[in-house]
Amino acid sequence: MSLLGHYNYWIVVVLMMVGFYVVIDRGNLLKKLIGLNMFQTAVFLLYISMGKIEGGTAPIIWEGGGPYSNPLPHVLILTAIVVGVATLALGLGLVVRIREAYGTVEEDEIREQDDP
Amino acid sequence: MIAANLPALQVVLPLAGAPICAILGRRWYGWLIATALCWATFAISVLLYVQVAENGPISYMLGNWMAPWGIEYRLDRIGALVLIIVSGIAAVSAPFAFHSVHAEIPEDQHRYFYTAFLLAMTGLLGMAITGDVFNLFVFLEISSLSSYALISLGRDRKALFASFQYLILGTIGATFIVIGIGLIYMMTGTLNMADLAVRLPAVAGNRVVDAGFVFILVGVAIKLAVFPLHLWLPNAYAYAPSVVSAFLAATATKVAAYMMFRFVFTVFGVEFSFDQMQLSWLLVPLALIAAVTGSLVAIFQDDLKRLLAYSSVAQIGYIVLGIGLATQDSVTAAVVHLFNHALMKGALFMALGAVMLRVGSVDINAIRGLGARMPLTMAAIVIGGLSLIGVPATVGFITKWYLVIAALETGWWEIAVIVLFSSLLAIIYVWRIVEAAYFSEPSETGATVTEAPWPMVASTWVLAAACLYFGLDTRLPVGAATEAARALLGGTP
Numbered sequence: 001m002s003l004l005g006h007y008n009y010w011i012v013v014v015l016m017m018v019g020f021y022v023v024i025d026r027g028n029l030l031k032k033l034i035g036l037n038m039f040q041t042a043v044f045l046l047y048i049s050m051g052k053i054e055g056g057t058a059p060i061i062w063e064g065g066g067p068y069s070n071p072l073p074h075v076l077i078l079t080a081i082v083v084g085v086a087t088l089a090l091g092l093g094l095v096v097r098i099r100e101a102y103g104t105v106e107e108d109e110i111r112e113q114d115d116p
Numbered sequence: 117m118i119a120a121n122l123p124a125l126q127v128v129l130p131l132a133g134a135p136i137c138a139i140l141g142r143r144w145y146g147w148l149i150a151t152a153l154c155w156a157t158f159a160i161s162v163l164l165y166v167q168v169a170e171n172g173p174i175s176y177m178l179g180n181w182m183a184p185w186g187i188e189y190r191l192d193r194i195g196a197l198v199l200i201i202v203s204g205i206a207a208v209s210a211p212f213a214f215h216s217v218h219a220e221i222p223e224d225q226h227r228y229f230y231t232a233f234l235l236a237m238t239g240l241l242g243m244a245i246t247g248d249v250f251n252l253f254v255f256l257e258i259s260s261l262s263s264y265a266l267i268s269l270g271r272d273r274k275a276l277f278a279s280f281q282y283l284i285l286g287t288i289g290a291t292f293i294v295i296g297i298g299l300i301y302m303m304t305g306t307l308n309m310a311d312l313a314v315r316l317p318a319v320a321g322n323r324v325v326d327a328g329f330v331f332i333l334v335g336v337a338i339k340l341a342v343f344p345l346h347l348w349l350p351n352a353y354a355y356a357p358s359v360v361s362a363f364l365a366a367t368a369t370k371v372a373a374y375m376m377f378r379f380v381f382t383v384f385g386v387e388f389s390f391d392q393m394q395l396s397w398l399l400v401p402l403a404l405i406a407a408v409t410g411s412l413v414a415i416f417q418d419d420l421k422r423l424l425a426y427s428s429v430a431q432i433g434y435i436v437l438g439i440g441l442a443t444q445d446s447v448t449a450a451v452v453h454l455f456n457h458a459l460m461k462g463a464l465f466m467a468l469g470a471v472m473l474r475v476g477s478v479d480i481n482a483i484r485g486l487g488a489r490m491p492l493t494m495a496a497i498v499i500g501g502l503s504l505i506g507v508p509a510t511v512g513f514i515t516k517w518y519l520v521i522a523a524l525e526t527g528w529w530e531i532a533v534i535v536l537f538s539s540l541l542a543i544i545y546v547w548r549i550v551e552a553a554y555f556s557e558p559s560e561t562g563a564t565v566t567e568a569p570w571p572m573v574a575s576t577w578v579l580a581a582a583c584l585y586f587g588l589d590t591r592l593p594v595g596a597a598t599e600a601a602r603a604l605l606g607g608t609p
Contacts, residue, residue, distance in 0.1 A: 020288075023284060023288065029280060032284060036284060036287055036288070039288070039291060040287070040291055043291055043294055043295055043298070046295065046298055047298050050298065050301070050302050073298075073301070076250055076307075079250075079254055080253075080294060083254070083257045083261075083290075086257075086261055087257070087261065087283070087287050090261055090264055090265065090283065091280065091283050091284075094264070094268055094276060094279055094280045094283065095280070097268065097276050098273075098276045098277060098280060101273035101276055102273065102277075110277055114274055114277070
């Protein structure tokens, strides 16, 4: 298999690392959440990629059909997407309350207010 | 009919109760619903434990879909023990919550508090009972999301930021676990734990499996707060409402430790984890550093909840040490410490909750002279503290005993020395609390306080008394842990 043969996995890795880097590096809480979401989305792509086989069709059995793609990873990731949405919603809710309590969404300014 | 469906009811009961609590939970009804459900789930887990002890592991097919295609609930000794820990602590926390929640959380949010509490319990119970790795992830997220919400209810605005940090780290951890699960699914085509255990050895030489193992391990280590991935824990426990600190400190990390047991021993197997991946060389040093630095940092904390949180980091170190040594005695120590640590940390955090209610602070200066004013609460703190140190006749001693024996058996006497050294450090921070409570003049606010309301004292003392009882009569926890360790090491799921 050539280096770029599984290019979707390369996209997964790059997206994952970009997201992870944003989470670690950015001090802005909203940007952290965006990074976190990218990180999770990369995992969705990983799962979706693994279910696909070359020339595979939707797994509805009919005569002369097949090969079929594996539907299970797609179903799993549907659950993970729901979890991701819930996490993002909760995170945004927290950011709103942090902003109300501190007047800022920058990590370093929050730390400064807590222990001056 | 009901008896056959107990494994499903264990999870469904609190899950179904949560929305009911949100709708009907006005005034104190929310508390009533949550308390009733906590006790019902506790009763169910005791029944399940008895069944498992008599007839061996229970396998339950959800919706009658046969495993490995359907989701299987599988309950063995260690799973049943963790169920008892979670539902037992919840059942004891519920009476405690009434006054504590009233004092710390605005009245209009009570019902949502109990809703989130029930959801957190659902997630933790589900993680302990499920036999399907993806289902495990879903339950993990149910419990995590609701615990972020619970922590953010703390009175101090720092609770918000602590909760946010926990959300970021917890989500990274959970996502790592999903990546790992995806990778091993790629190699085996199954999500059922027992099925994975059968199929993984055939592909064990593959690097995808190695990567999957490492992703899962790191993810679980974040949720378990293994040093150096523990940074979310002290703030989260320190600023959460008192009941939440008590409940989460006693249960959430225990269930995370259970996840580690499951993946390391059941799914991947002893041979793969310890011979091929050399897991001992990673876990044992980290556990020892955690045991020493956790205790060391705890000595310098003035906020007592933070002090206990750092002591948790050290105590988690003992559990991880037990897993890392991977002998019969060390795994017994780790399993029994799940139970023991839940009892002592539950009692200690509840006692601090009582102090918080009466004095309004848990700073070391706030408890000065409280030994005379709140004798029962302070006595519970002393018992919990002695247990943390590992004094004979408390539960803490049992764990240390097995750990030291395991360390000496493997020939690493240095490990035994470090464990004892960490206990000496625990003496220092426990002594600081005792000195403040019994040998200092009361502060101005402290001079007028009275003992906490009786439900809070009773809940605290149930756990404190259990610390003593199970320190003397070790048959139940040690018997269960020995059986569980044998099953885990023997590779039979």
